[in-house]
Amino acid sequence: MIQTVSTISLVLLAISLVFCAYRAITGPTMPDRVIAVDTIGTIFISIIGVFSIKLNQPHYFDSALIIAILSFSGTVALGKFLIKGECFDRDID
Amino acid sequence: MNSLILKTVATPVLYLIVSFSVYVFFRGHNNPGGGFIAGLLTAGAFVLQYLSFDSKTVKSNFSLNWKKLIPVGLILALGSGLGGMILGYPFLSHSFGCFYLPLIGELELATAIIFDLGVYFVVLGTALTIISVIGGKD
Numbered sequence: 001m002i003q004t005v006s007t008i009s010l011v012l013l014a015i016s017l018v019f020c021a022y023r024a025i026t027g028p029t030m031p032d033r034v035i036a037v038d039t040i041g042t043i044f045i046s047i048i049g050v051f052s053i054k055l056n057q058p059h060y061f062d063s064a065l066i067i068a069i070l071s072f073s074g075t076v077a078l079g080k081f082l083i084k085g086e087c088f089d090r091d092i093d
Numbered sequence: 094m095n096s097l098i099l100k101t102v103a104t105p106v107l108y109l110i111v112s113f114s115v116y117v118f119f120r121g122h123n124n125p126g127g128g129f130i131a132g133l134l135t136a137g138a139f140v141l142q143y144l145s146f147d148s149k150t151v152k153s154n155f156s157l158n159w160k161k162l163i164p165v166g167l168i169l170a171l172g173s174g175l176g177g178m179i180l181g182y183p184f185l186s187h188s189f190g191c192f193y194l195p196l197i198g199e200l201e202l203a204t205a206i207i208f209d210l211g212v213y214f215v216v217l218g219t220a221l222t223i224i225s226v227i228g229g230k231d
């Protein structure tokens with residue numbers, strides 16, 4: 001039962017990954033691409049979670065946590081680059 | 094000029110990520126983890142500090158020259174390799190032993206942790222040097 005459910009949800013997550021990749025490649029504006037890349041990171045985390053349920057291995061959760069941390073930093077950097085034009089300020093006014 | 098939410102969140106998240114990286118670092122002997130990914134996580138935490146504050150504030154908060162971490166890490170990794178040579182074993186041969194420590198109990202200590210600490214320092218120094226050189230103007 002749990003094998004069937006996790007296989008179906010993996011297929012659905014892969015399909016949503018394709019849609020997000022389409023939006024990331026042919027996004028009309030730059031914020032669309034940023035949000036698509038962030039959503040791809042979230043879908044990766046979901047895939048790792050479903051995969052660890054399917055294989056009954058709790059070791060995969062740490063990699064999901066690491067991907068979440070690094071993708072959060074990346075999204076913040078991209079958002080700041082879109083708003084201000086540079087990522088690191090030398091001196092805050 | 095930065096977002097107040099980002100500034101408020103950045104410092105607690107720094108402590109969370111650094112403690113998780115310490116956990117990943119010490120777990121790397123028998124489980125997935127180790128010096129490389131722990132250094133990468135710590136670099137991510139400090140990148141978040143650089144993003145939320147300016148470089149002057151980060152430099153006054155953490156008075157650390159990131160470039161100096163690279164030779165320190167390389168010397169640690171080389172020293173862990175040379176330690177085996179002094180005792181007559183091949184280069185980079187490691188040993189381990191079980192010790193009884195007060196308050197902790199029996200603990201397995203390995204000399205591979207010194208090599209891992211060197212990798213951690215090298216990765217942290219390299220990542221933060223590259224990012225601060227690329228990100229900073231002039």
